Amino acid sequence: MKKLLMTGVAFATLAGATFTTAPVALAEDTMFVPSLSYRTGPFASGGTPLANGFADYFNMLNARDGGIGGVKIVVEECETGYNAQKGVECYESTKGKGALVYNPYSTGITLQLIPKAPVDKIPVLSMGYGLSAAAIGEKFPWTFTYPTSYWSQLSSILKYIDANGGLKGKKVGFIYLDVGYGKEPIPLLEQLAKDQGFEVAKFPVGVKEMQNQGSQWLNVRKERPDYMIMWGWGAMNATAVKEAAKIKYPLDQFIGNWWAGAHADLRSVGEAGKGYKAANFSGVGTDFPALQDVIKHVVDKGGSQVASKDLVGDVLYNRGLFNSVLIAEGIRAAQEKTGKKVITGADLRDGFELFDLSEARLKELGLEGFTAPIKGSCKDHEGAGSVFIQQWDGKDWVKISDPIAPDTAVVRPLLEAAAEKYLSDKPEWKTQTCS
Amino acid sequence: MFYREVGQFKTNYTADSQVFPILQDKVGIIAMLVIAYVIIPMAGNDFFITTVMIPFLVFTLATIGLNILVGYTGQLSLGTGAFMGVGAYSCYKLTTFFPDVNIIILVLLSGFFAAGVGIIFGLPSLRIKGFYLAVTTLAAQFFLEWAFIRIPWLYNYNDSGAIEVPQREGFGVILTGAAAQPVTRYLVVLSIVLVMTWIASNIIRGRIGRSWMMIRDMDIAAELMGVRPLYAKLSAFAVSSFYCGVAGAMFVFFWLGAAEVESFDINHSFLFLFMAIIGGLGSLIGCYMGAAFIWILPIIIRALPEALGLDVNAATVEHINFMMIGGMIIFFLIVEPHGLARLWQIAKEKLRTWPFPYS
Numbered sequence: 001m002k003k004l005l006m007t008g009v010a011f012a013t014l015a016g017a018t019f020t021t022a023p024v025a026l027a028e029d030t031m032f033v034p035s036l037s038y039r040t041g042p043f044a045s046g047g048t049p050l051a052n053g054f055a056d057y058f059n060m061l062n063a064r065d066g067g068i069g070g071v072k073i074v075v076e077e078c079e080t081g082y083n084a085q086k087g088v089e090c091y092e093s094t095k096g097k098g099a100l101v102y103n104p105y106s107t108g109i110t111l112q113l114i115p116k117a118p119v120d121k122i123p124v125l126s127m128g129y130g131l132s133a134a135a136i137g138e139k140f141p142w143t144f145t146y147p148t149s150y151w152s153q154l155s156s157i158l159k160y161i162d163a164n165g166g167l168k169g170k171k172v173g174f175i176y177l178d179v180g181y182g183k184e185p186i187p188l189l190e191q192l193a194k195d196q197g198f199e200v201a202k203f204p205v206g207v208k209e210m211q212n213q214g215s216q217w218l219n220v221r222k223e224r225p226d227y228m229i230m231w232g233w234g235a236m237n238a239t240a241v242k243e244a245a246k247i248k249y250p251l252d253q254f255i256g257n258w259w260a261g262a263h264a265d266l267r268s269v270g271e272a273g274k275g276y277k278a279a280n281f282s283g284v285g286t287d288f289p290a291l292q293d294v295i296k297h298v299v300d301k302g303g304s305q306v307a308s309k310d311l312v313g314d315v316l317y318n319r320g321l322f323n324s325v326l327i328a329e330g331i332r333a334a335q336e337k338t339g340k341k342v343i344t345g346a347d348l349r350d351g352f353e354l355f356d357l358s359e360a361r362l363k364e365l366g367l368e369g370f371t372a373p374i375k376g377s378c379k380d381h382e383g384a385g386s387v388f389i390q391q392w393d394g395k396d397w398v399k400i401s402d403p404i405a406p407d408t409a410v411v412r413p414l415l416e417a418a419a420e421k422y423l424s425d426k427p428e429w430k431t432q433t434c435s
Numbered sequence: 436m437f438y439r440e441v442g443q444f445k446t447n448y449t450a451d452s453q454v455f456p457i458l459q460d461k462v463g464i465i466a467m468l469v470i471a472y473v474i475i476p477m478a479g480n481d482f483f484i485t486t487v488m489i490p491f492l493v494f495t496l497a498t499i500g501l502n503i504l505v506g507y508t509g510q511l512s513l514g515t516g517a518f519m520g521v522g523a524y525s526c527y528k529l530t531t532f533f534p535d536v537n538i539i540i541l542v543l544l545s546g547f548f549a550a551g552v553g554i555i556f557g558l559p560s561l562r563i564k565g566f567y568l569a570v571t572t573l574a575a576q577f578f579l580e581w582a583f584i585r586i587p588w589l590y591n592y593n594d595s596g597a598i599e600v601p602q603r604e605g606f607g608v609i610l611t612g613a614a615a616q617p618v619t620r621y622l623v624v625l626s627i628v629l630v631m632t633w634i635a636s637n638i639i640r641g642r643i644g645r646s647w648m649m650i651r652d653m654d655i656a657a658e659l660m661g662v663r664p665l666y667a668k669l670s671a672f673a674v675s676s677f678y679c680g681v682a683g684a685m686f687v688f689f690w691l692g693a694a695e696v697e698s699f700d701i702n703h704s705f706l707f708l709f710m711a712i713i714g715g716l717g718s719l720i721g722c723y724m725g726a727a728f729i730w731i732l733p734i735i736i737r738a739l740p741e742a743l744g745l746d747v748n749a750a751t752v753e754h755i756n757f758m759m760i761g762g763m764i765i766f767f768l769i770v771e772p773h774g775l776a777r778l779w780q781i782a783k784e785k786l787r788t789w790p791f792p793y794s
Contacts, residue, residue, distance in 0.1 A: 039750030040757075077749035084698060085490075088691060089734070092486045111597050111693045115613035131595060178584060180595040180695050187594055207697070305748065418594055425531065425591075428602045428614065 030074045031067075031342060033058065033327060034094040036104050041081035043234040045264040046316055050105055051077060052306045053320025056298045060290075061328060063297040068328055069335045071342055084108040091116070100331070100348045101125050103323055107181040117142035118430055122345035123352060125330075127323045128153070128258055128281065132184060133418035135382030137353070140419065141432040144352050146326055147281050147374045147385025150257070151188045151415060152406030154229070156387045157255055157279055158192060159404050161227050165253075171199040173225030175216060175232070175240060178204040181259075182231045188414055195410065201225050210236040217243040230256040237265035241273045251275035258387065263314040266392045274394040279387040281371055282322040284397045286313035289366030294321070315390075315397060322371060329355040333376070353378045372403040378434035384408050438787040454636060471625055476618045484617040485690070491730050492621075492628045493686045498710040498722040499635055500678025505708070506716035507639060508671035509651030510560050514572035515707040517579035518676045519683025520699030521549040524589045526684035527598040531591060537605035539623060542684040549680020550673040552579070557672025561665060576701055583696040597695045600688050611688045620689045627685065631678060636719055638674065647671050648717075713767060715774025724775035728767075733760055 035054050038047030058073040067073055076097075078090035087109030091102065102117075102124050104110045110130035117124045118141065125144045126134065132151040134143035148156075161167055174189055176182030186202070193200045201223045203216045213236075220228065228249065230240055237260045244254050252275040261278020269276075286292065291313060298304050299312055306312055327348075334343045334351025343351070355376045362368055372386035386403030423429050443458055445451040455461050475488060501515045526545035530538060556575035560568050583589060590598050602612030609615045610623060638644050646667045649657035658664055687694045706729060714725020736756045740747040747755075771778045785792070 037749060039748075040753045079749040079753040081753065084693075084695065085691065089486045092482045093738075096480070096482060107595070108597070108695050108697065111595055111599065111695075112691060115599070115692060119613045133594070179697065180597050183596050184594060421594075422599075425534075425601050428612070 029067075029070070029342065030072045031100055031331065032074050032076065032094075032098045033101060034090070034097075034099045035075050035077045036080050036087055036090050036102065036106075036109065037077045038080050038082045038105070040079060041083065043082040046234055046259070046262060047082065047105065049262070049264065049306075049311060049314050049316035050320035050323075052304060052311070053317040053322075054103070054324050055320075056294050056304045056306070056312075056317075057290075057321045057324035057328070059298045059303050060294045063301075063303070064293055068331050069341055073328075073331075080104075080106065080109065082106050082108075084112060088112055095120055095122060098344075100343070100345050101327055103127065103327075104130070107131075107184070108179070111180065114140070114143050120345075121349075123349040125323070125326065125352070127319075127326065129181065131422070132188075132382075133415055133422050135380065135415050136419040137377065137379045137381040137432070138434055139416075139423060139429075139431050140381060141430070142349060144381045146352075146376070146381070146383040147371065148387065148406060149382045149411075149415070150184045150231075151411050152382060152384060152408070153257060153279055153387055154185045154188055155192065155407035155411050156404040157229060157257070157389075158196070159407060160389055160401060161255070162196075165226075168197045170226040171201060171223065173201045173203060173220055173223060173228040175203040175205060175213075175220070175228060175230045177210070177232055177236055178206045181233065185231060187418070188411065191414060192410065205232070205236055205240075210234065211239050213239050213243050217247050217249075220244075220249065221247050226253065228254040230254070230260045232256060232260040236260075237262070238268050241266065241269045241276050244276075245269075245272045252277060252391070255279065255389070258319075261390060261392075261397065262316045263311075263397065264316065266397075269392075271394045273392050276392045277389050277400070278392075278397075280315060280390050280397075280399075281385060281387045282315070282318040283367070283370035284313065284315055284318065284390060284399060288368070288370055290325075290370075291318075291321070291366075293366065318370075325365065325367065326352075326355075326357075326374075329357055329361075330376070352376050352381075372405075378432070437789065438783050454640075468629075471629075472622070476622065481617050484621045487731055487734055489617075489621055489624050489690045490686075491726055492624045493682050493690060494707070494710060494726040494730055495723050496628045496631060496685070497679050497682035497707050498714065498726050499632060499719060500675045500682060501707045502711045502714075502716065502719070502722050503635065503639075503647070503678065504671055504675035505711055506718065506721075507644060507651060508647040508668065508675075510557075510668065510671060511565060511569040512572040512675070513569050513701070513704045513708070514556060514575040514579070515679050516699045516701060516703035517576040518549050518553055518679035519686060519703070520579055520583055520696070521552045521676070522546060522680025522683035523687040523694060523699070524583060524598065525549070525680070526688060527591075527600075528589065530601065530603060534601070534603070538603040538610050538688065539605055539627070542627070542681060542688060545684045546677040546681040549683065550677040553672045553676025553679075554669050557669050557676075560668045560672065573701075576704055580696055580700060583699065595695075597693050598687060599693045600691075603688075613692060624685055624689050627681065631681065632719060635674075635678070639719070643667075643670060709764070713764060713774055715776030718774065718776035720779065721774050721776030724779065728763075728775060729760075732763070736760070 035051055037051035038044060055075045058075050061067060062072045078094055080087040080090055087104055099122055102113055104113055107130050110126045113124050123142050132149040134140040135145050135149045189200055203219055205213055205216055232240055254276055256278035258279045261280055266273050295312055299309055330348050330351040333355040334347040337350060338347050353376045357374045359373050374383040374385045384406055386405045388399055388403050389401040390397040391400045438459055440457050455464055497519055504510050504512050522545045525548035526541050529541045559571040590596055600611050602614055603610055608619055646662040649662050650667045654664060710725035710729045713728055715721030733756050736759055737752055740752055
């Protein structure tokens with residue numbers, strides 16, 4: 001009996017705990033930015049540096065400048081494990097705390113948050129992932145894909161190939177993770193193949209066979225594509241590069257997208273991966289004053305979760321940091337526009353359409369040459385940012401190209417068509433008109 | 436003392452064979468219904484309703500579906516996730532074709548598609564048993580997952596490959612989509628789950644349910660006594676898949692809002708099997724308990740450090756969570772291998788004689 005009572009009491013305490021987590025009113029002088037991170041699960045190797053860079057930049061701003069416009073930023077992590085259900089749980093549990101913006105870091109979670117954003121008045125910043133069509137600002141007022149979308153990126157990569165060997169009459173192999181993320185750019189690839197006269201061979205890699213790509217690369221050997229493009233993530237990337245090296249595929253003709261070119265992927269491949277290329281839009285290394293400040297104010301003082309100081313400046317760390325830079329710029333623009341110190345999600349949405357990350361501004365921020373300039377706009381929610389190509393030299397990534405602008409003329413109409421299609425079965429969807 | 440039925444006389448057969456013959460049970464059920472229908476919609480915040488209650492109810496229904504197959508008919512299945520997917524994708528297609536039909540009707544209709552697929556994959560059960568049957572249901576899981584990716588017609592050729600829930604109205608209110616109020620969605624899910632639980636309990640108490648249990652306990656004896664295994668097993672597969680299908684449709688339409696194939700993967704099949712086993716095989720109340728244990732407990736553990744004012748990393752909490760849930764599953768299965776439902780039954784028996792136990 002006693003045991004039963006004890007269990008009962010224990011359960012009651014636990015049940016009580018759920019009710020006490022009701023939204024807590026924040027103090028006047030902070031702004032809340034949730035971080036949907038994944039430090040656990042199959043994609044933790046990518047999620048951990050992203051979450052570190054994301055948090056460290058805001059913590060640096062808090063320590064160095066006392067926040068943004070005198071208001072400190074509170075970053076709170078919620079663990080999603082790259083799982084869409086947990087992502088929604090995180091969203092529901094943090095939105096009541098006055099969340100300014102969501103950065104889902106997963107296309108699956110992004111798709112679920114896109115329809116929620118206009119209802120809850122919290123913008124979604126899916127930085128270089130998620131739904132490409134969200135780049136059309138008139139159709140998706142609450143979703144942003146700065147600095148560029150998957151489709152624009154693909155056009156940049158194809159441009160790079162065209163400039164370094166030509167595309168016409170060639171065969172391009174496309175190896176991709178067989179989920180929504182990997183399939184996203186296929187419509188554009190097929191369209192461009194028609195327009196520019198090259199052939200496409202597709203090699204899907206299932207999530208379960210990420211680390212066992214023998215059969216796909218056997219097909220690559222049969223098909224003999226002139227170039228390979230990869231849309232991979234997590235364990236898939238390292239395996240693909242290893243397999244490519246094994247069949248002696250020329251690695252300098254193998255280009256990954258910006259999620260397939262991180263230190264975490266290539267460190268385990270090492271020398272064998274020499275020559276492999278990948279797209280990127282956030283600078284590599286720590287040779288930027290802003291990153292030095294992060295090291296000085298956060299990492300050296302033990303305020304960061306990075307396992308070692310060497311990991312600061314990794315591709316994905318800088319990616320997460322760049323995400324924070326965009327949010328910080330959006331917040332600044334919103335503060336300027338509204339004159340308020342503490343802004344809301346709706347204000348930040350306006351801020352995302354107003355900020356101007358020019359060369360001069362990047363220099364001011366201590367990020368000269370970190371990325372190509374981006375300007376927020378009402379019409380264009382992807383910013384048409386450029387990507388550069390980096391190459392693995394066996395030990396580290398080296399930037400080998402200038403920023404390559406996307407082929408907006410080709411991509412934009414396709415994006416508009418895709419946006420139309422997305423909205424076609426949603427008569428209640430609210431669009432906006434841009435002056 | 437609390438559970439004594441002294442003085443409650445039954446004077447006819449109907450009264451004697453009620454689902455809840457004891458007054459205390461009736462009071463308890465009414466109290467729970469009041470909590471579920473009045474107090475939670477009024478007092479619960481959005482987070483509690485959308486993240487705790489709706490998925491809990493949906494998972495309960497899926498577990499009931501699985502329990503019909505595993506607990507009552509004794510046919511081990513690993514295809515629950517895929518059967519839920521059939522329900523979700525067919526509901527999505529149905530609402531594409533008939534956008535003006537009340538979505539609740541479509542959710543229930545989509546159960547029939549799942550039932551049809553369930554019957555097809557249940558056919559091997561007539562020849563194979565036990566673990567071998569589990570392998571054929573595993574085949575169903577893999578085949579259907581493949582179909583959800585490879586047949587773009589199923590997701591209306593969306594570039595993302597995901598099904599996205601459109602806004603649908605019924606009875607003059609918005610029922611699905613992001614604009615639907617959490618309370619509305621909760622009440623719809625609650626009503627469907629309760630009605631379907633009631634139907635399940637009646638099927639199980641009746642002729643069909645008894646034939647399932649006979650097949651479970653000894654199929655040869657059941658056959659000799661006139662139960663036709665073909666009908667018994669296939670009806671179990673059909674009813675089970677129907678429940679899973681409806682659960683799958685509600686899973687996407689009333690909770691997630693958008694789903695890729697990963698929402699119906701093998702891990703979910705295992706999850707529901709765990710819920711059924713921990714709750715108690717062959718028990719409907721066990722389905723509720725199992726779903727609550729597996730779904731609500733981790734949320735509580737996740738919220739605990741913050742509620743206590745401790746500053747712990749999100750990832751650390753997640754690791755602790757995995758360990759605690761794993762440990763508790765083992766603990767409960769050692770203490771009571773027949774699941775939480777059996778534990779509740781023991782508690783009731785103890786309460787009957789408390790505070791003066793005579794044995």
